[in-house]
Amino acid sequence: MIKEYKTDDLTIIWQPEKCTHAGICVRTLPKVFNLQARPWCQPGNATTEELKATIEACPSGALTYKLNK
Ligand code: SF4
Numbered sequence: 001m002i003k004e005y006k007t008d009d010l011t012i013i014w015q016p017e018k019c020t021h022a023g024i025c026v027r028t029l030p031k032v033f034n035l036q037a038r039p040w041c042q043p044g045n046a047t048t049e050e051l052k053a054t055i056e057a058c059p060s061g062a063l064t065y066k067l068n069k
Pocket of ligand 1: 018020021022023024026057061062063
């Protein structure tokens with residue numbers, strides 16, 4: 001299963017089967033990555049730079065992004 005979450009600038013790609021639950025995303029950007037929220041990923045609550053930095057820190061590759069054209 002792959003889920004995508006879009007902002008104006010980027011598309012976040014979430015592959016839950018790869019997640020090792022290291023928790024870096026939820027600790028770094030709790031306004032965006034919140035397991036209590038539905039959807040759990042609310043990318044409108046951070047800047048593009050914050051999103052990119054946090055996604056790049058994901059150790060498992062479960063979170064990636066692509067830039068929108
Ligand atoms: S940072 Fe990556 S591996 Fe860690 S909980 Fe978030 S998605 Fe999963």
